[in-house]
Amino acid sequence: MRKTLAEAAKLIRSKNAGPFWLTFDVMFDEPEVYRCVRDQDVLNIDRVARLFGQDPAVVRVFTHDSALAVKVSFPRPNSSGSALDTDVFGGQQYAPLMDLTVELGGPFHAITEVTR
Amino acid sequence: MKLLAATGMLGSGFQEASIVRGVDQGAAMIGCDSGTTDFGPHPLATGRSQFSRGAVRRDLEVILVQARRVRIPVIIGSAGGSGGDSNLSWLADIVRDLAVEHDLHFRLAEIRAEQSKETIHRLHAEGRVRPLEPMGALTDEDIDSSLHMVAMMGVEPLQAALGDGADVVLAGRASDASIFAALPLLRGFDPALCWHAGKILECGAAAVAVRTAPDSMMAELHTSSVDIEPLRPDYRCTPQSVASHTLYENADPFKLPEPSGVLDTLHTQYEAVSDRAVRITGSVFHPATQYTNKLEGARSVGYSTIIPGAIRDPMIIRQLDAWLEVLNENITARLRQTVGESANYTIATRVYGRNGVMGQLEPINRVEGHEVMILWDVISDSQELSHSIAASLSHMAVHNPIPEWHGLISGVAFPFAPSEIDRGPVYEFHLNHLIAPESPTSLFPIEMTSV
Numbered sequence: 001m002r003k004t005l006a007e008a009a010k011l012i013r014s015k016n017a018g019p020f021w022l023t024f025d026v027m028f029d030e031p032e033v034y035r036c037v038r039d040q041d042v043l044n045i046d047r048v049a050r051l052f053g054q055d056p057a058v059v060r061v062f063t064h065d066s067a068l069a070v071k072v073s074f075p076r077p078n079s080s081g082s083a084l085d086t087d088v089f090g091g092q093q094y095a096p097l098m099d100l101t102v103e104l105g106g107p108f109h110a111i112t113e114v115t116r
Numbered sequence: 117m118k119l120l121a122a123t124g125m126l127g128s129g130f131q132e133a134s135i136v137r138g139v140d141q142g143a144a145m146i147g148c149d150s151g152t153t154d155f156g157p158h159p160l161a162t163g164r165s166q167f168s169r170g171a172v173r174r175d176l177e178v179i180l181v182q183a184r185r186v187r188i189p190v191i192i193g194s195a196g197g198s199g200g201d202s203n204l205s206w207l208a209d210i211v212r213d214l215a216v217e218h219d220l221h222f223r224l225a226e227i228r229a230e231q232s233k234e235t236i237h238r239l240h241a242e243g244r245v246r247p248l249e250p251m252g253a254l255t256d257e258d259i260d261s262s263l264h265m266v267a268m269m270g271v272e273p274l275q276a277a278l279g280d281g282a283d284v285v286l287a288g289r290a291s292d293a294s295i296f297a298a299l300p301l302l303r304g305f306d307p308a309l310c311w312h313a314g315k316i317l318e319c320g321a322a323a324v325a326v327r328t329a330p331d332s333m334m335a336e337l338h339t340s341s342v343d344i345e346p347l348r349p350d351y352r353c354t355p356q357s358v359a360s361h362t363l364y365e366n367a368d369p370f371k372l373p374e375p376s377g378v379l380d381t382l383h384t385q386y387e388a389v390s391d392r393a394v395r396i397t398g399s400v401f402h403p404a405t406q407y408t409n410k411l412e413g414a415r416s417v418g419y420s421t422i423i424p425g426a427i428r429d430p431m432i433i434r435q436l437d438a439w440l441e442v443l444n445e446n447i448t449a450r451l452r453q454t455v456g457e458s459a460n461y462t463i464a465t466r467v468y469g470r471n472g473v474m475g476q477l478e479p480i481n482r483v484e485g486h487e488v489m490i491l492w493d494v495i496s497d498s499q500e501l502s503h504s505i506a507a508s509l510s511h512m513a514v515h516n517p518i519p520e521w522h523g524l525i526s527g528v529a530f531p532f533a534p535s536e537i538d539r540g541p542v543y544e545f546h547l548n549h550l551i552a553p554e555s556p557t558s559l560f561p562i563e564m565t566s567v
Contacts, residue, residue: 017367019153019545020250025363052477058250064369066359066386073367075250077476081156082544083417083495084464086475088156096479 001105005042006098008033014094017073019080022090024072024097034068037102043070051096072097117303118143119296119313120347121333122179124320126150126192127167132178134332134347139182143334146183147295148175149318150207151194153412153545161263161414161543163202172196173210177218180211180284184220191274191285191295198412199289200264201230208286215567222284225277226563229288231265235559236411236551244552245411251548258413258546265413265547270375272556274298280564288560289412291374292318300337308401309342311379315372316344316361316396323361324351345393352392359386375410375556377403406552409559413547419499420539421506423492425513425528431520432527433483439527440465443516447509454508461496461505490528499538506536 005012010029017023026043028034037043049056054074062071078084087093120143123130127150135146151159155166165172176192183190196203208226215221236259239245245254259265266289275298277285287295293314300310313335316323321331324346332347344353362369362381372379380400389395432439444463451459469488471478492513494506514528553559 015365016154017365018548019157020248020548021367023363023365023367025360027360027363051479053479054477060367062369064359064363066355066384067363067369068356069360069363069369071363071369079157079545080153081158083420083462083493083542084475085156086466086473089154092473093477095474096477 002101002103004098005037005100005102008037008102008104012094012097014090014092016076016080016090020076021073022076022093024094025069026071026097027067027069029068031068033102033104036104037070038063040102042100042102043072043097047100048072117300117305117337119300119317119335119337120146121296121317121320122146122148122175123330123332124149124318124322125152125167125330126175127165127172128330129171129175130178130320130331131348135178135182137347138332138334139186139188141334143188145189145191145299146179147191147193147317148179149194149292149295150192151197151199151203151289153198157414157543157545159197159203160200160266160412161416163200163264165197165203165206167197169210172207173214176210177214180214180220181218184222184283187283189278189283189285189299191287191298193287193290193292193295195286195288199229199266199287201228201288204228204286204288211284211286212567220567222567223282224565224567225280225282225285226565227269227273227277227285227287227560228563229266229269229290229560231267231411231559233259233262236265239551245549248410248548248550254547254549261415262413262547263415263543265411267551267553267559268375268410268412269560270294270409270556271298271301273560273562275302276557277562277564278302280562282564284567293374296335305337306340307377308379308399309337309340309396311372311374311401312381312384312396312399313337313342313344315379316358319361319364321346321348321351322364323353323358325354325357327351341395341397343389343393343395353394355386355388355394358394358396359384375404375408377401407556408550409553411547411549411551412545414543415546417542417544418495418497419502420542421494421499421502422537422539423506423510423513423530423535424489424532425492425510425530425535426487426489427528428487429527430486432518433486433488435518436467436470436483436488439516439518443513446516447512450508450512451505455501455505459496459501461494461501463505463509464493464495466491466493495542499540503536503538510535
């Protein structure tokens with residue numbers, strides 16, 4: 001069954017990580033759902049970079065097994081609160097991630113060690 | 117050793133009962149972060165707090181009265197919003213007021229973190245300043261254009277104040293986790309546990325599963341673990357809620373940099389010790405080969421006048437880019453006549469209903485609704501100039517033509533009269549660099565007084 005991240009996640013959020021970086025957290029309740037997202041590489045660097053029009057070289061993606069979360073970070077186009085900034089907290093930048101999809105019941109690997 | 121965090125940010129509030137409970141349970145100190153860059157550059161640029169004097173005073177009152185009741189130290193970091201000198205003085209004034217009102221007597225330490233241009237020029241000349249991603253190398257112009265610069269202290273200045281007998285430590289810009297790591301590190305606890313506890317505590321009750329309002333949090337340090345437990349009876353921590361906290365506001369959840377090293381949470385284990393407390397083990401602290409203090413700074417970018425205006429005509433919306441382009445050509449030509457070639461100004465145009473929220477990050481870069489709102493922001497070197505440019509712009513925008521209509525149109529709905537709103541001076545963060553200081557305390561003078 002294919003679901004959007006908006007349906008599968010318990011929380012998708014964005015926020016400043018300091019005034020010069022944006023960071024996105026996609027968090028899950030169910031370990032199986034998290035592992036599907038992680039192992040199908042739903043939030044891979046190239047896809048995220050394309051979605052936000054960023055250079056893949058500056059995009060960072062982390063999978064966090066204890067938190068059942070995938071994190072994405074990249075530098076802000078304009079620093080928080082500066083003349084061209086549109087979102088001082090960076091809190092409303094996550095919407096494009098909501099439409100990405102994951103195949104639930106699809107492949108995931110058993111967690112044997114912490115992976116990055 | 118138990119560490120009590122009053123709340124995530126001084127002035128955001130907590131239940132008094134939570135602090136009383138934490139103190140009664142044997143807290144060895146009460147700490148609270150008082151600053152953030154969340155609100156933008158103006159707290160640092162203007163030296164003013166985002167939260168009101170009344171809000172900060174109420175939180176401080178509970179903290180001071182409860183801490184003095186059992187004579188445990190209080191540490192407040194990043195005083196008054198951003199940790200600059202005037203922010204620090206503002207907070208110290210509130211503390212002195214409260215001391216008089218409640219007849220409290222203690223040794224007060226004020227630790228300054230603001231840096232003079234002379235100091236930063238000297239450190240820059242000595243090759244002691246390097247940029248953090250995504251900034252470029254520091255320039256003399258960066259330093260000279262600063263309104264205020266602060267360096268972020270680690271635990272060492274806080275420990276020096278405690279060592280001198282301070283009961284209440286008010287620190288300028290400080291690493292959030294240092295507020296809580298300072299005392300247990302002095303007592304010899306495992307650095308990884310001290311820093312991880314500090315990382316959780318600096319946000320108060322943010323690491324609980326469901327937080328309905330800001331509140332307090334307790335950490336109990338053991339030899340090889342730290343337990344995290346909220347103080348509001350209806351709050352609970354879960355392993356996932358505590359693990360998730362390393363995600364919050366950090367670009368990298370596994371490597372959390374501090375002045376003296378990096379907290380590494382890659383192999384951290386989180387386990388429930390009750391239905392509301394979580395035990396953390398397995399974090400690692402890698403001491404830095406080079407001690408660093410982060411440098412923050414804000415500068416003026418001019419004076420802003422904004423114009424909100426909305427469009428409903430589907431023919432204008434259909435050709436919005438072309439319409440904006442014509443407007444841009446016309447206003448540029450007009451301003452050449454009125455303010456001159458040399459006038460320095462920018463006009464930022466945000467189109468709500470298209471990419472007003474996300475700007476260049478927006479993947480759906482088109483209008484899909486039946487109305488849009490345009491927010492023009494004129495920024496120049498004076499309020500008068502910004503206002504006069506905005507007045508020309510709004511007049512030109514309302515009558516900006518499209519080929520389909522033959523005759524003078526009024527194509528913009530302004531919700532307010534006057535349409536131009538002066539916003540005053542505006543600022544930007546322009547420094548995000550690391551200083552390699554002579555020593556961990558060299559940039560942070562301490563003033564001790566008896567209150």
